[in-house]
Amino acid sequence: MRDLSPLDKKPLEGLRVIDLTRVLSGPFCTMMLGDMGAEVIKVETERGDATREQGTLRDGFSWYYASFNRNKKSIVLDLRCEEGRSVLAKLIASADVLVDNFRPGVLAQMGFDKERLREINPRLVTANVNGFGSCGPYVDRPAFDFIAQAMSGLMSVNGYDQGEPLRSAQPITDLVAGLYLAFGITAALRARDINGHGQHVEAVMVNGAISMMAYLASEYFVTGKLPERTGNDHPLVAPYGLFRASDGEIAIAPSNDVILRRFLSAIGIEHLMDDPCYDTNEKRFARRSELHELIDTRIASGTQESWIARLNTAGVPCGRVQALDEVFADPQVLAQEMTIDVEHPGHGLVRMLGFPLKLHGTPCQIRLPAPELGEHTDEVLASVGLTTDEISALKERRVAGAVPMNCGPVNPSAVIAGPVSVQDR
Amino acid sequence: MRDLSPLDKKPLEGLRVIDLTRVLSGPFCTMMLGDMGAEVIKVETERGDATREQGTLRDGFSWYYASFNRNKKSIVLDLRCEEGRSVLAKLIASADVLVDNFRPGVLAQMGFDKERLREINPRLVTANVNGFGSCGPYVDRPAFDFIAQAMSGLMSVNGYDQGEPLRSAQPITDLVAGLYLAFGITAALRARDINGHGQHVEAVMVNGAISMMAYLASEYFVTGKLPERTGNDHPLVAPYGLFRASDGEIAIAPSNDVILRRFLSAIGIEHLMDDPCYDTNEKRFARRSELHELIDTRIASGTQESWIARLNTAGVPCGRVQALDEVFADPQVLAQEMTIDVEHPGHGLVRMLGFPLKLHGTPCQIRLPAPELGEHTDEVLASVGLTTDEISALKERRVAGAVPMNCGPVNPSAVIAGPVSVQDR
Numbered sequence: 001m002r003d004l005s006p007l008d009k010k011p012l013e014g015l016r017v018i019d020l021t022r023v024l025s026g027p028f029c030t031m032m033l034g035d036m037g038a039e040v041i042k043v044e045t046e047r048g049d050a051t052r053e054q055g056t057l058r059d060g061f062s063w064y065y066a067s068f069n070r071n072k073k074s075i076v077l078d079l080r081c082e083e084g085r086s087v088l089a090k091l092i093a094s095a096d097v098l099v100d101n102f103r104p105g106v107l108a109q110m111g112f113d114k115e116r117l118r119e120i121n122p123r124l125v126t127a128n129v130n131g132f133g134s135c136g137p138y139v140d141r142p143a144f145d146f147i148a149q150a151m152s153g154l155m156s157v158n159g160y161d162q163g164e165p166l167r168s169a170q171p172i173t174d175l176v177a178g179l180y181l182a183f184g185i186t187a188a189l190r191a192r193d194i195n196g197h198g199q200h201v202e203a204v205m206v207n208g209a210i211s212m213m214a215y216l217a218s219e220y221f222v223t224g225k226l227p228e229r230t231g232n233d234h235p236l237v238a239p240y241g242l243f244r245a246s247d248g249e250i251a252i253a254p255s256n257d258v259i260l261r262r263f264l265s266a267i268g269i270e271h272l273m274d275d276p277c278y279d280t281n282e283k284r285f286a287r288r289s290e291l292h293e294l295i296d297t298r299i300a301s302g303t304q305e306s307w308i309a310r311l312n313t314a315g316v317p318c319g320r321v322q323a324l325d326e327v328f329a330d331p332q333v334l335a336q337e338m339t340i341d342v343e344h345p346g347h348g349l350v351r352m353l354g355f356p357l358k359l360h361g362t363p364c365q366i367r368l369p370a371p372e373l374g375e376h377t378d379e380v381l382a383s384v385g386l387t388t389d390e391i392s393a394l395k396e397r398r399v400a401g402a403v404p405m406n407c408g409p410v411n412p413s414a415v416i417a418g419p420v421s422v423q424d425r
Numbered sequence: 426m427r428d429l430s431p432l433d434k435k436p437l438e439g440l441r442v443i444d445l446t447r448v449l450s451g452p453f454c455t456m457m458l459g460d461m462g463a464e465v466i467k468v469e470t471e472r473g474d475a476t477r478e479q480g481t482l483r484d485g486f487s488w489y490y491a492s493f494n495r496n497k498k499s500i501v502l503d504l505r506c507e508e509g510r511s512v513l514a515k516l517i518a519s520a521d522v523l524v525d526n527f528r529p530g531v532l533a534q535m536g537f538d539k540e541r542l543r544e545i546n547p548r549l550v551t552a553n554v555n556g557f558g559s560c561g562p563y564v565d566r567p568a569f570d571f572i573a574q575a576m577s578g579l580m581s582v583n584g585y586d587q588g589e590p591l592r593s594a595q596p597i598t599d600l601v602a603g604l605y606l607a608f609g610i611t612a613a614l615r616a617r618d619i620n621g622h623g624q625h626v627e628a629v630m631v632n633g634a635i636s637m638m639a640y641l642a643s644e645y646f647v648t649g650k651l652p653e654r655t656g657n658d659h660p661l662v663a664p665y666g667l668f669r670a671s672d673g674e675i676a677i678a679p680s681n682d683v684i685l686r687r688f689l690s691a692i693g694i695e696h697l698m699d700d701p702c703y704d705t706n707e708k709r710f711a712r713r714s715e716l717h718e719l720i721d722t723r724i725a726s727g728t729q730e731s732w733i734a735r736l737n738t739a740g741v742p743c744g745r746v747q748a749l750d751e752v753f754a755d756p757q758v759l760a761q762e763m764t765i766d767v768e769h770p771g772h773g774l775v776r777m778l779g780f781p782l783k784l785h786g787t788p789c790q791i792r793l794p795a796p797e798l799g800e801h802t803d804e805v806l807a808s809v810g811l812t813t814d815e816i817s818a819l820k821e822r823r824v825a826g827a828v829p830m831n832c833g834p835v836n837p838s839a840v841i842a843g844p845v846s847v848q849d850r
Binding site: 008009010011012013014024028032036050054055056058063064066067068131132133134135136137138140141142143144145146147149150151152153154155156157158159164165166167168169170171172174175176179180181182183184186187188189190191193194195197198199200201202203204206207208210211212213214215216217218219220221222223226227229230231232234235240242249251253255256259312315316317318319320321322323324325326327328330331332333334335336338339350351352353354356357358359360361362 | 433434435436437438439449453457461475479480481483488489491492493556557558559560561562563565566567568569570571572574575576577578579580581582583584589590591592593594595596597599600601604605606607608609611612613614615616618619620622623624625626627628629631632633635636637638639640641642643644645646647648651652654655656657659660665667674676678680681684737740741742743744745746747748749750751752753755756757758759760761763764775776777778779781782783784785786787
């Protein structure tokens with residue numbers, strides 16, 4: 001376990017990924033492959049990934065696009081025509097991984113079924129992220145994060161007792177599926193190292209979302225009882241939740257009896273641990289509102305900052321509920337480099353999220369800012385043997401292209417932020 | 426891309442993982458490594474992982490534990506004594522990966538700092554999942570899913586406009602960090618294949634949670650404006666959300682103008698697309714409640730099932746908000762084998778979640794049910810060269826052990842379900 005130096009080869013260095021994905025789940029996956037050193041070639045239509053026009057643009061540039069497409073190259077290729085598809089075949093022949101987030105079967109309809117892909121490149125790892133999976137009755141349904149949240153049970157447990165099921169504001173099913181796919185691709189590459197052959201890897205939004213149900217699922221399986229919606233209260237443990245300091249709320253989660261004793265001791269009511277009304281979790285749970293009131297009375301005597309310092313010293317997990325301005329000013333978040341500013345030639349510095357995963361030997365790095373649409377068309381086509389003349393001819397016929405960004409969205413007022421379908425072609 | 430057969434070696438087959446993790450984030454990670462073929466050796470205390478006593482037990486067995494510890498072996502080893510730690514050193518020498526979810530630095534305090542680990546096994550990949558990261562002011566703070574949700578900004582966007590910030594009921598920060606770590610370990614193994622050396626990999630709960638903010642973060646960076654809490658409404662797009670059919674709600678997410686036209690056409694109000702009150706997203710958003718009422722009136726005329734069939738045929742992403750009983754009876758979820766029943770000798774069939782990630786050539790499989798506490802102590806210690814006599818001696822001194830499950834929790838009424846700290850030793 002010598003520390004690898006950043007000069008050492010990154011985990012996916014030297015591998016080429018052909019990336020047919022759009023919007024969110026797929027681009028999140030291929031971004032992580034790029035962060036790990038792969039050469040990611042994003043194949044875009046003449047109009048470009050929809051996210052190039054989403055979110056607030058600055059200097060004609062979408063920070064949403066920028067943040068999910070760093071460490072990628074962009075080529076423009078018209079896959080609706082045979083000529084474009086034959087260029088894609090050349091790219092596939094040169095690649096290690098092919099990723100798409102079309103609905104299952106769409107790639108085959110485009111002429112790239114399993115047999116053809118095997119013929120072109122027997123060592124290829126193919127990967128697809130989709131909504132419902134490639135077998136089963138819903139295989140042709142369009143998917144979307146909100147729908148996957150609804151159907152997976154995620155929403156059924158979020159929210160309040162008397163209220164409606166509630167979505168998570170984060171596009172969690174897209175992102176979790178993208179993360180599963182990055183893991184699956186890396187594992188399949190390792191299987192290829194052993195077996196010599198590529199294989200197909202599939203991450204499914206609803207499946208990934210279901211896997212997040214964790215002990216809520218195992219508890220349902222063993223008891224047959226549906227979990228309830230309990231807001232910020234824990235369904236089975238008390239005390240737990242948000243408590244009111246003199247200047248705002250604190251999240252406190254005393255996770256077992258040892259920590260609970262530390263907590264009650266720190267706020268001066270340790271005697272409750274031996275009070276016959278509160279000496280088991282069952283009793284505390286039954287008297288949750290009285291207990292939370294007792295705690296609130298104590299917590300109200302100090303500020304957030306003073307309690308957070310004291311409770312952390314006592315070993316009690318706690319923290320502020322932070323809005324994004326507080327998150328990105330938090331000294332810990334800064335120390336973890338969870339925001340980075342990337343120079344985008346022509347667009348200045350773009351701020352984006354950093355690398356959540358820390359590989360100490362071969363750390364993730366920005367090697368390339370998110371590309372202009374078609375910025376690497378010439379370079380990439382040359383790499384698979386096309387001559388300058390051939391490339392020019394493809395461009396003239398608009399099969400390939402390098403479209404300057406100022407040919408982008410015509411009507412900036414039509415620009416909307418937020419997710420769009422990962423599935424719809 | 427020949428289809429690998431299930432007889433082909435799995436991605437992590439032949440690799441040994443020493444697993445010092447407890448409860449959730451770490452065990453979730455190592456479970457995935459086991460699902461991918463690694464030999465995972467879970468090192469437990471004499472009392473066992475806390476989850477052995479959590480959740481509802483059946484026949485003395487926790488389905489929560491079972492579902493996060495499949496495909497693992499269990500040995501009991503007392504790491505508080507020098508003799509136990511010297512056995513651990515032997516295990517580490519025999520391993521490819523060492524995973525813990527102690528707070529950063531705890532493993533070093535136990536005598537296994539970076540230098541010692543390098544000395545024992547230069548090819549070792551070490552991995553740690555923690556709450557806040559191994560550098561920064563909060564490095565020593567205890568962590569917990571709820572706290573990571575609060576501090577990362579996740580809670581700040583969940584819930585309603587007039588209400589409090591709201592947690593996700595799923596232990597999302599534990600699971601996302603565990604998934605990042607499984608990806609990072611697999612990548613580090615591939616880097617080792619190239620470079621010949623192990624390295625340290627770290628997944629951080631708060632970082633992982635922040636990464637789930639996705640375009641909410643990029644939009645904040647570019648505008649400086651904090652995202653609002655909008656319940657089930659989309660913060661920027663209308664129509665979107667839950668609509669009321671005659672027998673219940675449907676989630677509908679028309680994700681762009683093309684799909685929106687299909688949707689409005691399917692419910693007979695396509696003319697709105699050309700109505701000067703509704704012909705842009707901005708106008709629709711400004712009149713969201715009127716628009717949602719118009720849609721509700723239409724949707725109320727049919728059942729959930731009829732609308733879901735019609736809208737899916739029209740290519741509009743939609744679905745039911747399913748509770749867990751509906752999720753696990755859903756024919757698609759069954760087709761995807763998202764529940765599996767595993768025979769646990771002595772405990773009968775245990776139902777658990779299936780494999781969300783599909784590797785078509787080398788599919789994840791159950792090779793081992795979750796282990797009894799210390800079930801594999803003898804086998805594993807023999808594999809690192811300890812003789813039967815040496816093993817017996819260790820057991821006599823209670824340095825190693827094989828504790829029958831009926832020595833488990835004494836007071837079943839004290840058993841609580843739900844997460845406990847991943848951090849606290």
